[in-house]
Amino acid sequence: MTVELTLLPAGTSADHPETLDAYQARGGYAAWRIALGRGDPQRVIDEVQRSGLRGRGGAGFPTARKWSFMPKDGHGPAFVCCNADESEPGTFKDRRLLEATPHQVLEGLLLACYAVRATCGYVFLRWEYPRAARAMQAAIDEATQIGLIGSDVLGTGYSVEVRLRKGAGTYISGEETGLLETTEGKRGWPRQKPPFPAARGLFGMPTTVNNVETLACVPVIVSEGGEAFAAIGLPGNTGPKLYCLSGCVRRPGLYEAPMTVTLRELILDDRFGGGVADGRPPKAVIPGGSSAPVLRAEEIDVPADFDHLQAAGSMLGSAGVMVLDDRTCMVRVAANACGFFDHESCGQCTPCREGVHWVRQILDRIESGRGRPGDADVAIDRLDAIAGQTICPFGEAVAWGVGSIIRKFREEFDEHIRLRGCPFPAWGFRSNGS
Amino acid sequence: MELSESSRQEIDRLIATCRTRREAIVQVLEIVQRGQGYVGDEAVSYVANRLGVGRADVEDVLSFYPVYHRRPVGRFVVKVCRSLPCAHMGAARVVDHLSERLGVAVGQTGGDGRFTLLEVECLGACDRAPAMMINDDVFGPLTPERIDAILASLKDG
Numbered sequence: 001m002t003v004e005l006t007l008l009p010a011g012t013s014a015d016h017p018e019t020l021d022a023y024q025a026r027g028g029y030a031a032w033r034i035a036l037g038r039g040d041p042q043r044v045i046d047e048v049q050r051s052g053l054r055g056r057g058g059a060g061f062p063t064a065r066k067w068s069f070m071p072k073d074g075h076g077p078a079f080v081c082c083n084a085d086e087s088e089p090g091t092f093k094d095r096r097l098l099e100a101t102p103h104q105v106l107e108g109l110l111l112a113c114y115a116v117r118a119t120c121g122y123v124f125l126r127w128e129y130p131r132a133a134r135a136m137q138a139a140i141d142e143a144t145q146i147g148l149i150g151s152d153v154l155g156t157g158y159s160v161e162v163r164l165r166k167g168a169g170t171y172i173s174g175e176e177t178g179l180l181e182t183t184e185g186k187r188g189w190p191r192q193k194p195p196f197p198a199a200r201g202l203f204g205m206p207t208t209v210n211n212v213e214t215l216a217c218v219p220v221i222v223s224e225g226g227e228a229f230a231a232i233g234l235p236g237n238t239g240p241k242l243y244c245l246s247g248c249v250r251r252p253g254l255y256e257a258p259m260t261v262t263l264r265e266l267i268l269d270d271r272f273g274g275g276v277a278d279g280r281p282p283k284a285v286i287p288g289g290s291s292a293p294v295l296r297a298e299e300i301d302v303p304a305d306f307d308h309l310q311a312a313g314s315m316l317g318s319a320g321v322m323v324l325d326d327r328t329c330m331v332r333v334a335a336n337a338c339g340f341f342d343h344e345s346c347g348q349c350t351p352c353r354e355g356v357h358w359v360r361q362i363l364d365r366i367e368s369g370r371g372r373p374g375d376a377d378v379a380i381d382r383l384d385a386i387a388g389q390t391i392c393p394f395g396e397a398v399a400w401g402v403g404s405i406i407r408k409f410r411e412e413f414d415e416h417i418r419l420r421g422c423p424f425p426a427w428g429f430r431s432n433g434s
Numbered sequence: 435m436e437l438s439e440s441s442r443q444e445i446d447r448l449i450a451t452c453r454t455r456r457e458a459i460v461q462v463l464e465i466v467q468r469g470q471g472y473v474g475d476e477a478v479s480y481v482a483n484r485l486g487v488g489r490a491d492v493e494d495v496l497s498f499y500p501v502y503h504r505r506p507v508g509r510f511v512v513k514v515c516r517s518l519p520c521a522h523m524g525a526a527r528v529v530d531h532l533s534e535r536l537g538v539a540v541g542q543t544g545g546d547g548r549f550t551l552l553e554v555e556c557l558g559a560c561d562r563a564p565a566m567m568i569n570d571d572v573f574g575p576l577t578p579e580r581i582d583a584i585l586a587s588l589k590d591g
Contacts, residue, residue: 089517089556127464127501128557130570163451166464168499171555185452185459187498203453246519246560253561290518320560322519336521340555346498429524429564429577 014099017135020142023103031222036156044115050226052238057211060306069198070116078118078206084125085174088289090320093242094212098132102139108215121162171344176209189348190392233259237305248325250274259305280325288317290337291397293404329424330409335363341398349390369421376413441469472503508543508550513567517556523563
């Protein structure tokens with residue numbers, strides 16, 4: 001059977017989670033049987049290495065290399081956590097995978113567990129996705145019933161458990177070590193690194209944390225071979241990729257494309273967004289969730305991959321592509337994004353806790369017409385004082401994400417201060433004009 | 435505190451899968467809230483006793499995570515997303531409209547105990563902006579008419 005190299009197979013939808021039978025009918029769990037049959041975890045890592053798969057959660061770290069950090073001679077417990085805490089504004093790809101094809105994510109998690117010789121996989125799912133939680137728990141139960149999970153899986157001597165854990169509404173629990181803390185039943189305060197999770201992770205044991213979409217790619221890599229996956233896209237940016245399109249675009253939604261697709265194509269092409277809503281010109285695009293630096297309209301002829309977006313001064317991040325049209329107030333965008341980070345700062349590091357709140361107050365002040373000359377400089381100065389001074393990358397996310405909006409659209413901030421008010425229309429109900 | 439038998443059993447099953455007593459706190463509080471609507475002081479004592487941890491350990495978790503309600507909430511908890519894509523598509527108007535229709539201010543529960551209105555960060559429904567959640571269900575894209583139709587379709591019980 002030829003398995004389609006896609007993350008959004010025809011006939012699957014969020015309204016009806018794919019059953020075990022349906023998944024197996026399209027080749028599901030073939031990879032799991034193949035890997036166990038070969039009896040060599042290293043071969044899973046080698047195949048993923050050949051595929052060029054890079055983490056889909058935000059950082060784009062090579063998955064095989066991450067797995068290779070796990071101890072190879074361990075005899076105690078070791079874990080893989082599936083990071084299903086998707087909470088980055090503009091991002092909804094993992095929700096779709098969890099709700100529509102939970103078995104594909106689960107098979108990826110099992111393969112990851114086997115690759116790193118883990119004894120238990122955890123699916124850490126955000127509170128806001130109860131439907132995904134039900135779908136995933138049902139998938140775990142189904143797979144356990146037919147012996148794909150449990151002790152001595154398929155008579156191979158390999159034993160693995162899978163447990164579902166729910167978050168409780170905090171963005172920071174999606175940070176790798178914040179996730180570990182929340183899973184341990186504590187406040188989701190990120191940990192100092194090193195030690196890295198591969199050395200001391202969940203409950204002090206070797207642990208790998210992988211994003212949902214990353215894991216969903218693994219079954220097809222194992223069953224079809226790493227080369228087939230690597231043939232999609234360009235070296236270093238391989239495989240199918242999910243893009244979350246939102247904002248001022250005619251057809252918001254989840255789209256799959258090779259990473260050779262440009263931001264402009266994602267927004268304008270009829271296969272994807274179908275154009276800016278109401279036929280307006282775009283003003284800016286945030287390509288990878290609120291943490292990703294903004295791009296001006298003249299910068300969007302760039303392939304939406306890890307390397308090109310980084311070279312363009314932004315990042316692919318969570319592939320949450322937010323489209324902003326020419327009527328969008330960028331001060332309001334910055335204030336909203338900063339408001340999110342202010343709400344979500346975990347409070348552990350002073351530069352972040354105090355700095356983000358301070359900048360939010362400045363941005364709210366400018367937007368409401370009470371800005372003072374020099375405010376934009378103070379905001380940038382405070383943001384720069386956060387980057388590099390915090391335990392986790394949240395600090396950089398705010399500093400780079402919010403800071404880029406101020407730097408790239410400085411004229412709007414200055415204009416607000418000069419006019420003592422906002423010259424743009426309020427954000428009211430609007431349709432996407434499709 | 436009247437925790438249902440099914441909630442107690444769910445808690446027992448969960449604890450059996452935990453490696454430490456502490457590990458269960460976040461998960462057990464979710465079960466308690468799902469059953470009772472909120473986590474009251476008695477529930478805190480119950481969870482602490484059941485898990486063999488201190489009350490302070492439970493409070494530590496409760497005070498960090500925003501989803502737990504420490505007081506009774508409405509039968510329908512309405513959460514309006516205010517993050518960027520939803521904000522841009524009119525989230526503030528959604529809140530205004532809901533507040534007017536329900537007679538409830540943001541953060542409050544109506545006198546008849548039917549609705550609690552909250553603003554929250556990203557619900558992961560940006561393709562349906564502006565979006566809201568009512569209990570476990572997501573709705574969007576919202577218009578005033580759609581909101582009215584959704585409210586009219588809600589059934590108590």
